[in-house]
Amino acid sequence: MSLLSELSEQLPGRAHGPGATEYDAGRTVFAGVGEPDAVVRPHTTQEVAAAVGLAAAAGIPIAVRSGGHGLLPVDDGLIIDLAEFTSIEVGVGGLVSVGGGAHWGDVAAALAPHGLGISSGDTRDVGVGGLALGGGIGWLVRGQGLAIDALREVELVTASGEVLTVNDTTHPELFWALRGGGGNFGVATRFVFQASPVGDLVSAHVNFDRSDVPAVLRAWRDVMRAGPDELNSSLILMPPMGPEMPGGPQLAAALLGDEAQLRALLAPVLALASVAEVSIAPSTYGELLEDAPPGRPPFRFVGGNGFVPDLTDAALDAVAAAYARDVPTMVLLRALGGAFSRVAPDATAVAFRDAETLLIVNGVVPSDATDEHVAVVQAGSDAALAFTSGVYGNFATTYGDEVTAAMYPPATLERLRRVKAQLDPGNVFRLGHNITPAS
Ligand SMILES: Cc1cc2nc3c(=O)[nH]c(=O)nc-3n(C[C@H](O)[C@H](O)[C@H](O)COP(=O)(O)OP(=O)(O)OC[C@H]3O[C@@H](n4cnc5c(N)ncnc54)[C@H](O)[C@@H]3O)c2cc1C
Structure with missing residues (x-):
């Protein structure tokens, strides 16, 4: 049958x-x-x-x-x-029970009347399950850490069909593995997160022309290094996409605070000669989340991502060089540090906690690009990614042993493989970033 x-x-x-x-x-x-x-x-x-x-x-x-x-x-x-597992219940002391198939936009909307938020991602439609099991980097990362840092409990259906309540006391090793080990250990039907108060927010969008990208990179880095945990920001270097879309650096920032404070913190970037457009306005956590594009774009991204422990001038020069090459290239820098870095590297399976930035570098090539062309573009992206250590699995767009090995330091991967061997020795849950059971 x-x-x-x-x-x-x-x-x-x-x-x-x-x-x-x-x-x-x-x-x-x-x-x-x-x-x-x-x-x-x-x-x-x-x-x-x-x-x-x-x-x-x-x-x-x-x-x-x-x-x-x-x-x-x-x-x-x-x-x-898990389309039927979408319930969101706000409990005592900001503990929030969320179904394994809920979406983060719905979580933000349910928490808003309580003045609460859970550090998650930037996009409404992204699922609670995948993002939370892989880490979760979003608008509250420097103040609250990753989504997994707010995770307190998981209801998990294991490969043997058992239903476990997994937390730091009942199954500490499995709870460790679930916080960054992805969908390798079972079906998470329910998550319990500790939500935190989210007060007044103000957001900024600053567009720059392409005349002095290195100066924008340095000023952004310095602002984020000096800034408080309440300040979160990303810098995207957009490639030119035709006469209507000239490309250039685009800074997005959000502060738990007011407009005057945000202007003061961003003053060094706002003073740059290449600033083309500035908008600063009050916002809510829910409003910061964006709708996802309808699907993967009809071209190929060639590059990758990694955690940057130290965004040195040399690293920024390599980023600027990758962006300036002939191939249209998109770069994203996401400021980390703060609460993200105050979590010990062995406390969860996301181990690269010393990072001050997450860096994504992708050359844009046609879907039917030749292998030779792809190899050249990859090498150009890799020159900037050489300043990173590790890979953020949630942003990795391919699977394979090499990708999994880059997502974890060797000791972390071995520890995950031992948990996998206990929970899923037949490796039934292997269709994502696969952690093979230890033999
Ligand atoms: C447009 C877009 C924007 C994004 N923005 C961000 C961002 O701001 N920050 C960030 O950190 N990441 C972001 N991501 C990456 C995102 O975190 C990952 O792609 C994540 O895996 C998506 O989760 P999902 O539940 O939507 O995916 P799914 O495709 O449903 O699942 C992804 C993986 O997780 C497993 N899984 C999912 N739910 C469960 C569950 N309940 N139990 C067990 N296994 C499960 C699946 O089997 C699969 O292996 C973004 C991705 C996209 C496409």
Whole structure:
């Protein structure tokens, strides 16, 4: 009997195959559309456990769909779509229980009336499951750390179909692994986060022309080094995309504070001759989150990301050189430090805590670019990425042993592999950034 038939028999109305609307919704992710064996959309944790049990017994790999913004299209395997797990309950002392399939925009909206926020990402549509299990870098990262730093408990369905309540006391090693180890250890049906008060916010957008990119890079770095944890910011170097879109540096910043304070903190960048446009306005945490683009763009990004422990002048020169090359190149610098760096490297599986910045460098090439062209563009991106250590898995757009090895220092990866061997020795949860079980 096929997996779909077995699932349909045991979980009537929950299993879906080709032709069903739920199948199409489950198999369509940001990066494209797959051809999985089946999509199951459980309504309860027990139904999740039943689906996991059937797939695991048949040796069929499982991918979990929360927001669908991380998975690469799945062609063989079962997708467990958590579309029914979207509840958000604000409890005593700012403890918030969030379903494993909720979206971060909905979390922000539910917390706003309470004056609370959870450090998450920049985008409304991104799922709680994928972002939280991989780390979670967003607008509150310097004040509150990563999303995983606010995580207090996870309800997890393991490969054996067991339902565990995982926290620092019940299963400390598994709780450590879940905070950065991705979807390797089971299906997270519920998360409990500690939300924090988010007071008055003010946001700034500053566009620069391309006349002196090195000066913008240095001024931004210096402002963020001197700035308080309440100041968060990213700097994007946009490539020119035709006459209407000349490209150039774009700074976005948010401060828990008021406009005068933000202007004072940003004064060195606002004084630069290349400033073209400035807008500064009061905001809310929810308003800072953006809608995701409809899907992966129709061209190829060639480069990668990494954590920069020290944004030296040499590192900034390499970034400026990568941006200035002939190939259109997009660069993103995200200020870290603050609360992100006050977490010990071995406290969670996201270990590169000494980073002051996350750097993404991508050359833009046509989808059908030759291997030779791709190799040249990759080398140009790598020259800037040479100043990084490690890779942020949530922003890595390919899977593979090399990518997984770059996401963790060797000792962290070995520790994760030991947890994987205990929880999922058959490696049923291997369809994302795969951590192979220790032998
Ligand atoms: C437009 C866009 C904007 C982004 N912005 C940010 C940002 O600001 N900050 C940031 O840190 N990241 C950001 N990301 C990256 C994002 O964190 C990852 O892509 C993340 O994996 C997406 O989570 P998801 O739940 O939407 O993805 P999904 O595709 O649903 O899942 C991704 C992975 O996590 C696993 N998984 C998901 N939910 C569960 C669960 N409940 N239990 C077990 N495993 C699960 C899946 O099996 C899969 O391996 C962005 C990505 C995109 C495409």
